[in-house]
Amino acid sequence: MNTNVSTQGQTKDDSPGSTLRLTSVVAVSREVYGHEVPPRYTVSAVFSRRVNPAEARSIQGPTTHERLAELGYGHISLVIDDRRLEIVNTSLEELKSGLASVLGSLVREISDQMRLEQEQRDDAALLKSKADDARRKEIEALAHEISFD
Numbered sequence: 001m002n003t004n005v006s007t008q009g010q011t012k013d014d015s016p017g018s019t020l021r022l023t024s025v026v027a028v029s030r031e032v033y034g035h036e037v038p039p040r041y042t043v044s045a046v047f048s049r050r051v052n053p054a055e056a057r058s059i060q061g062p063t064t065h066e067r068l069a070e071l072g073y074g075h076i077s078l079v080i081d082d083r084r085l086e087i088v089n090t091s092l093e094e095l096k097s098g099l100a101s102v103l104g105s106l107v108r109e110i111s112d113q114m115r116l117e118q119e120q121r122d123d124a125a126l127l128k129s130k131a132d133d134a135r136r137k138e139i140e141a142l143a144h145e146i147s148f149d
Contacts, residue, residue: 020055020111021048022085022104028092040075040089045103047083054117056080058110071102078103
């Protein structure tokens with residue numbers, strides 16, 4: 001169970017082409033408010049927009065976990081829940097001391113990379129479509145030149 005902690009207005013940019021960002025902490029585990037605070041718990045941060053499937057796979061994937069491990073955060077797990085990133089096995093102090101910046105950079109890099117890959121796929125599809133259209137026109141022109149008289 002989480003408790004909402006954000007009092008900030010949420011930055012919202014729903015345009016699919018915008019760079020995905022983490023905007024703020026929105027919730028922490030309820031147990032943080034108890035007498036015996038666990039050293040690690042789940043913190044929820046909100047994304048600036050809805051995460052697309054490719055971004056979600058990459059953010060939650062092994063490559064991102066390996067990068068976190070290389071930076072000393074191998075104990076962290078990332079789980080996407082709608083527009084939230086559940087940062088599992090961390091603390092507010094750890095986020096403040098550097099993990100938040102690392103996660104923010106990773107999310108932006110992944111977003112930019114996914115957008116670049118999509119643009120490349122779109123460009124390739126457009127080139128193929130143009131080539132197919134040119135070939136179709138060539139075939140039609142040849143067919144019209146044939147006479148059975």
